Amino acid sequence: MLFLGEVFIGGLLVGVMYSLIALGFVLIYKASGVFNFAQGDMTLLAALALVGFLNIFPLWLAILATLLMMIGLALVVEAIILRPLVARPPLVLFMATIGLGFLLQGIGQGIWGTDPKGLQIGLSDIPFEIKGLLISQFDLAGAVLSGSLVLILVWFFQKSKTGRALRAVSDDHEAALSVGIPLRKAWAITWAIAGIVALVAGIMWGSRLGVQFSLSLIALKALPVLILGGVDSIPGAIIAGLIVGAAENLAEVFLGPYVGGGIQTFFPYLLALFVLWFKPYGMYGREIIERV
Amino acid sequence: MNNNKKEVLLQVQDVHVDFGILKALNGVSLEIQKGEILAIIGPNGAGKTSLVNAINGFYHPSRGHIFFAGQDLTKLRPHQIAALGIARTFQNVALFKGMTVLDNLMVGRNLKMNSLFISQGIYWGLAQKEEIRHREAVERIIDWLEIEHIRKVPAGMLPYGLQKRVELGRALAAEPQLLLLDEPMAGMNLEEKEDIVRFILDANEELGVTIALIEHDMGVVMDISDRVIVLDYGEKIAEGTPQEIRYNERVIKAYLGSPARR
Amino acid sequence: MIYRECGVFKATYQEDMAIFPIPLDRWGVMVISTIAIGGVPFLANDYWLGSILIPFLVFSLAALGLNFLTGYAGQLSLGHAAFMAVGAYASLILYGRYGVPLILSLLGGGLVAAGAGGIFGIPSLRIKGFYLAVSTLAAQFVIEWILTHWKWVSGGVFGTVDAPPMKIWGWVIDTPLKKYYLVLSIVIPLTIFGKNLVRGPLGRAWMAIRDMDIAAEIIGISLFRNKLMAFLISAFYTGVAGGLITFAYYGAANIEAFNIMVSFHLLGMVIIGGMGSVLGSFLGAGFITLLPIFINQFARGLGMPLKTDLLACLDLIIFGGLIIIFLIIEPFGLARLWQTLKEKLRLWPFPY
Numbered sequence: 001m002l003f004l005g006e007v008f009i010g011g012l013l014v015g016v017m018y019s020l021i022a023l024g025f026v027l028i029y030k031a032s033g034v035f036n037f038a039q040g041d042m043t044l045l046a047a048l049a050l051v052g053f054l055n056i057f058p059l060w061l062a063i064l065a066t067l068l069m070m071i072g073l074a075l076v077v078e079a080i081i082l083r084p085l086v087a088r089p090p091l092v093l094f095m096a097t098i099g100l101g102f103l104l105q106g107i108g109q110g111i112w113g114t115d116p117k118g119l120q121i122g123l124s125d126i127p128f129e130i131k132g133l134l135i136s137q138f139d140l141a142g143a144v145l146s147g148s149l150v151l152i153l154v155w156f157f158q159k160s161k162t163g164r165a166l167r168a169v170s171d172d173h174e175a176a177l178s179v180g181i182p183l184r185k186a187w188a189i190t191w192a193i194a195g196i197v198a199l200v201a202g203i204m205w206g207s208r209l210g211v212q213f214s215l216s217l218i219a220l221k222a223l224p225v226l227i228l229g230g231v232d233s234i235p236g237a238i239i240a241g242l243i244v245g246a247a248e249n250l251a252e253v254f255l256g257p258y259v260g261g262g263i264q265t266f267f268p269y270l271l272a273l274f275v276l277w278f279k280p281y282g283m284y285g286r287e288i289i290e291r292v
Numbered sequence: 293m294n295n296n297k298k299e300v301l302l303q304v305q306d307v308h309v310d311f312g313i314l315k316a317l318n319g320v321s322l323e324i325q326k327g328e329i330l331a332i333i334g335p336n337g338a339g340k341t342s343l344v345n346a347i348n349g350f351y352h353p354s355r356g357h358i359f360f361a362g363q364d365l366t367k368l369r370p371h372q373i374a375a376l377g378i379a380r381t382f383q384n385v386a387l388f389k390g391m392t393v394l395d396n397l398m399v400g401r402n403l404k405m406n407s408l409f410i411s412q413g414i415y416w417g418l419a420q421k422e423e424i425r426h427r428e429a430v431e432r433i434i435d436w437l438e439i440e441h442i443r444k445v446p447a448g449m450l451p452y453g454l455q456k457r458v459e460l461g462r463a464l465a466a467e468p469q470l471l472l473l474d475e476p477m478a479g480m481n482l483e484e485k486e487d488i489v490r491f492i493l494d495a496n497e498e499l500g501v502t503i504a505l506i507e508h509d510m511g512v513v514m515d516i517s518d519r520v521i522v523l524d525y526g527e528k529i530a531e532g533t534p535q536e537i538r539y540n541e542r543v544i545k546a547y548l549g550s551p552a553r554r
Numbered sequence: 555m556i557y558r559e560c561g562v563f564k565a566t567y568q569e570d571m572a573i574f575p576i577p578l579d580r581w582g583v584m585v586i587s588t589i590a591i592g593g594v595p596f597l598a599n600d601y602w603l604g605s606i607l608i609p610f611l612v613f614s615l616a617a618l619g620l621n622f623l624t625g626y627a628g629q630l631s632l633g634h635a636a637f638m639a640v641g642a643y644a645s646l647i648l649y650g651r652y653g654v655p656l657i658l659s660l661l662g663g664g665l666v667a668a669g670a671g672g673i674f675g676i677p678s679l680r681i682k683g684f685y686l687a688v689s690t691l692a693a694q695f696v697i698e699w700i701l702t703h704w705k706w707v708s709g710g711v712f713g714t715v716d717a718p719p720m721k722i723w724g725w726v727i728d729t730p731l732k733k734y735y736l737v738l739s740i741v742i743p744l745t746i747f748g749k750n751l752v753r754g755p756l757g758r759a760w761m762a763i764r765d766m767d768i769a770a771e772i773i774g775i776s777l778f779r780n781k782l783m784a785f786l787i788s789a790f791y792t793g794v795a796g797g798l799i800t801f802a803y804y805g806a807a808n809i810e811a812f813n814i815m816v817s818f819h820l821l822g823m824v825i826i827g828g829m830g831s832v833l834g835s836f837l838g839a840g841f842i843t844l845l846p847i848f849i850n851q852f853a854r855g856l857g858m859p860l861k862t863d864l865l866a867c868l869d870l871i872i873f874g875g876l877i878i879i880f881l882i883i884e885p886f887g888l889a890r891l892w893q894t895l896k897e898k899l900r901l902w903p904f905p906y
Binding site: 348349369370371374379380382386388389390391398399400405409412413414415463466 | 747748750751754755756758759761762764765766768769770771772773774775776777783787830
């Protein structure tokens, strides 16, 4: 029973981190109508840059430098990729982000190389105990940090003026323009936020798994979270993240041994597919009513 | 304009269509008689397109039934309903923009093309004969609609008026019994309208197609329709010949609103 | 007036509907085919045959498969390499374990892949858009897992299954030249078949679904049947390609050769080559296959030979960059560029 609890909580904690990445996707989608397939590669790039900067700067300065770099990247992406493609169907933008992902991968590899690097941010690996349950410090810190960022972002989007403007943009570009919301600025802000999310995710996952290519695949893990929750739903991303994190862990531990293990990779997808069959727009996604 | 056919082709019985709490159709019943031209009119939002969408099977009525040539349509999928002989044009032109005019019309004949995909891949033999046969049928329509000069043009590049005409062609290519036209003349100038009216009348008289059209141009409605049905707020408020409808008080009120109180 | 379309009149619909109605096109294709079948063996050395032309042809076939589904039918597939894997393992098992003749094994591998395609195509009946795109990733991961964990298939986790030597009726296929002919003998008929398919009712139904699926359904096109066919046929082609590349190029099947990166490469081929174009599949595959070689030669030519990892990341950068550039400039890819070029040649040297 205790073990079940540990697995469950461990899963939840990981789930919070998934939620964070999924939230990055949702925010970009809500504000610019684009699915940023390059989010994972942005995460890897942020982590690589951080490791690089840590060689010359103290931690706080390195984080700041990476932050500035990610914001700069957001501006460049907005100018070079989003602007020329503004009138195209969403599928085209989506494929452009796939291309962007490769581009960022190549740049990251070119500057910092492909060998795995460690990322030390001062958290130790020793689990600590609560009521007999062993909980990893890493996971807990990750959950706390991600959770805080999630709360900040939710507040930002729901309550602040800029957030409202961003939501208006995602609903209807033209209408937003007509009430004076500068589209490009909105997009730049959104992608900068995505960059920040990538940075935090990069820190968390990078220190957990080491900074290497597989980090970019973490984003792929967040995709089933995204479609399970609904691609334009903030609460959906959060709840789905927790569900996927817990379910994945439980499935691996309890079902895994019967079938040879390794099912965390695809179990979230099957779970999402199952739910999507009954709710084709995810649990909380907005249903697109097509008119003829 | 034939007034003698009384055989009922399509029957709409007490159909309700809801979207959540929004009622698009609130118990509409009507008949379409074989061979007639029926106009469906009403103010914006009255439910005219919803009615046509329900007949096509795109919307499923929450209550009520729709019968076509004896069959209950309400449980069928749109493509099955099309196979029974109902074709349609759309309010916002729904041509396949990435395909040529010719291909758009040929798609209209897909219902009648039966070769297996293996045969299609091999092409020589059965599939080729079938393709030629249907190409001939489609070319007849192209001739009839006078669009030969644009057959190989991608549909997305055509001017609006021609797009509407091509859409009509695609619908006719299926050799339907019933043709539903959703504002076929919207946004056209006088000349284009006259052309389309001519085609509609010809389709009805020469090809024997029963026509139901949603239309806002009252002149056209008065001129060509055998009967008129008026919808308002999802309900049928009047039915009759164009003359009867013209002076119907409820209809006038629906369009113009009640006179202001002094 | 080099590329003449004027003065070419079709007396019958039959002529108008031929694959290559314009004589110059027909002539061009015949020339290329003749070179491919007759000329190449004398012109090309083993390196070109074995390491460039064979992968080019095989990936063209795989890209063509993906193009049916994504370019023609409009259903984005992000995990298509998984079907190559299914074809690879299935054909190996058929040939190596059960002694099914080689060509039948390859086609059989394609059929098994088609089955997998059908299963993973079922979500497309209810799910659309981005949600569908992501669920196609399920194919990638589930199939990867099955092929590595199902002992009957793989013989062990991450095991490599070697391909036995290829023989057709006692005739051993061991030289690059023979392998080249084997590949050609499968790719050419399948390409012709595919070209006929997309010009016919099925292809039109696919494009209708891609352009406006609601309208398509209302005018009588069954979304279920046609989408399913798209998944089946697409997976078949890609599966056969998987078998081919295993036998004629890698010599063994390893799941790593069909990972998610390969899926994205296939997608890139389709985007760059041209979505909804048979020619585009070949152009895209050729482009991507030749790209690393070209970069290498280019760098060497400049006097700066590149180390492999630098080459690898330049590869990524250019690949990603090209996808973006093509989407911005010419979303219909190289095939459309080619068509535009032909249009210009129609008038050259008389612009009017």
